[in-house]
Amino acid sequence: MKVLLLYPKFPKTFWSYDRFIEMAGLKAFIPPLGILTVAALLPLNWEVRFCDRNVRVETDEDWAWCDLVILSAMLAQKADFHALIRKAVQQGKKVAVGGPYPTSLPEDALASGADYLVLDEGEVTVPQFVSAIAAGEERGIFRGLEKPDVSTSPVPRFDLLDLDAYLMMSIQFSRGCPFNCEFCDIITLYGRKPRTKEPHQAIIELQVLYSLGWRGSVFIVDDNFIGNQRNVKRFLRELIPWMEAHHYPFTFVTEASVNLADDPELLELMVQAGFYGVFLGIETPDQDSLQTTRKHQNMRSPLVEACHTITKAGLLIYAGFILGFDGEREGAGDRIRAFVEETNIPQPMLGILQALPNTDLWERLKRENRLRQSQGDLLEVGDQNTLMNFVPTRSLDEIARDYINTLWTLYEPSNYLKRCFQHCLAISPNPRLAQNLHFPMKKGLRLIAQVIWIQGIRRTELRAQFWRQLWEMIVRRPRSLNLYFGLCAAGEHFAEYRCLARDRIMQQIGHDPLKAPQPSKPVAMV
Structure with a gap:
């Protein structure tokens, strides 16, 4: 069997870092770990070619060569995903699909012509699919009745990657999350019992990346890295001596729940292991909205205090916020901004x-008959710039204005640059990471040169602030300079992204959300 593995294109989103990627001479943010794991689960006698379409587009020869096309996709990749299915069908190729999007909405893939739906987690369903192919079955839907033991998961096929094309590499240690947030699909896809790999497994994956020549940042893609704190600590205690023995070739970033701040030992282990950042799902500072959406873990201690604890420990914070919860009070965007x-x-x-x-949110809104419909079909679920696919409890126009006003102000270039500076000053420097640029050295030097040219010379409105802050960083936090330059470079992406977000919202509501709607003319009195 000759198999062409394709990963669809992403549209421009908050996390695509398009301008940043371009400035660094790269092609994409991170590689698709799921489809690389699927590649490792396929029979050894199957020939495999892989194309991440965010890095390079497959050739006509690739299409002519293959017997079977395998696609994996998230919801945001919907457009290219369906285009690839239709192209494969037109060329007479069998198509197998999997990943979060087909698992959540399998009927969409069937409607476009997919032959095989390899859903849920591949450790269970890929062997079913391979057996069906061997038996000559022309179609099939393969589901996992139970969650697999991820300690049996193979090392992903990192050898298929063009390492020089990516900002970061990625590995996975666990799946699942112990919490029960109403809006989250992670617990639907992977369950509430976090399942972890064995520490030595993760070390082997890192060793493979090291042997392939990767040096730089590694994103541990767990949706909640600390879901199983006991096993995470076991992993970190094995990772620390490996990193020391290899002279800290990697830095790590991951996602975690805010209760990370409640465990000083875990924070210290992460810093010792080479972690430099963590993404937190804060969602909102409004306690009533947290209660409504069952984000109870964010209500146990003050959120501002938790953030300061994590920063002081030595970790850069990335964070997610959401507008539009049921019962949300006016001014939610202002409170997020504050x-x-x-x-x-x-x-x-x-x-x-x-x-x-x-x-659970989907099911509740369906019972309440609040899911929006258009021509019999549910409206698109898109990226962060798509208006809600349900009827909210406050005006949709008000939410749209709140969203764009908040985003516009947060990513005004001087505001953004000031936050980068203040946050880097607040982070306790990690001496282990002093020489690590978080991305390959050659790309890093190119990026720094462009930041200096764009923000320190060309952009007159930022020039004075840029040089003043840079000088203070050199004097006060020289070990954090690499991190600071990376954040500054990302600002070029966000300056473009906020304009894109405004345009997308304007298309949906019919006017510029940054401008207040014109008041109606007063009625003339007779």
Whole structure:
């Protein structure tokens, strides 16, 4: 069997870092770990070619060569995903699909012509699919009745990657999350019992990356890295001596729940192991909204204090915020903005709430008959700039204005640069990472040169602030300079992204959300 593995293109999003990637001479943010794991699960006698379409587009020869096309996709990749299915069908190729999007909405893939739906987690369903192929079955839907033991998961096929094309590499240690947030599809896809690999497994994956020549940042893609704190600590205690023996070739960033701040030992282990950053799902500083969406873990201790604890330990904070929860009070965007200013989180991701398929939120809104419909079909669930696919409890126009006003102010270039500076000053420097640029050295030097040219010379409105802050960083936090330059470079992406977000929202509501709607003319009195 000759198999062409394709990973669809992403549209421009908050996390695509398009301008940053271009400045660094790269092609994509991180590689697709799921489809690389699928590649490792395929029979050894199958020939495999892989194309991440965010890095390079497959050739006509690739299409002519293959017997079977395998696709994996997230919801944001919907457009290219369906285009690839249709192209494969037109060329007479069999098509197998999997990943979060087909698992959540399998009927979409079937409608476009997919032959095989390899859903849920590949450790269970890929062997079923391979057996069906061997038996000559022309179609099939393969589901996992139970969650697999991820300690049996193979090392992903990192050898298929063009390492020089990516900002980061990625590995996975665990799947699942112990919490029960109403809007989250992670617990729907992977369950509430976090399942972890064995520490030595993760070390082997890192050794493979090291042997392939990777040096730089590694994103541990767990949706909640600290879901199983006992096993995470076991992993970190094995990772620390490996990193020391290899002279800290990597830095790490991951996602975790805010209760990370409650465990000083875990924080210290992460810093010793080479972690430099963590993404926190803060969502909102409004306690009533946290209660509504069952984000109870964020209500146990003050959120600002938790952020300061994590920063002081030595970790850069990335964070997610959401507008549009049921019962949300007016001014929610202002309160998010005030929270960000108090914590100086450089890159707060702000999104509008979406009801994702099969989540508890989805099911509740369906019972309440509040899911929006268009021509019999549910409206698109898109990226962070898509208006809600359900009827909210406050005006949709008000939410749209709140979203764009908040995003516009947070990512005004001088505001962004100030937060980067203040946050880097607040982080306790990690001496282990002093020489690590978080991305390959050659690309890093190119990026730094462009930041100096764009923000320190060309952009007159930022020039004075840039040089003043840079000088203070050199004097006060020289070990954090590499991190600071990376954040500054990302600002070029966000300056473009906020304009894109405004345009996308304007298309949906019919006017510029940054401008107040014109008042109606007063009625003339007779």
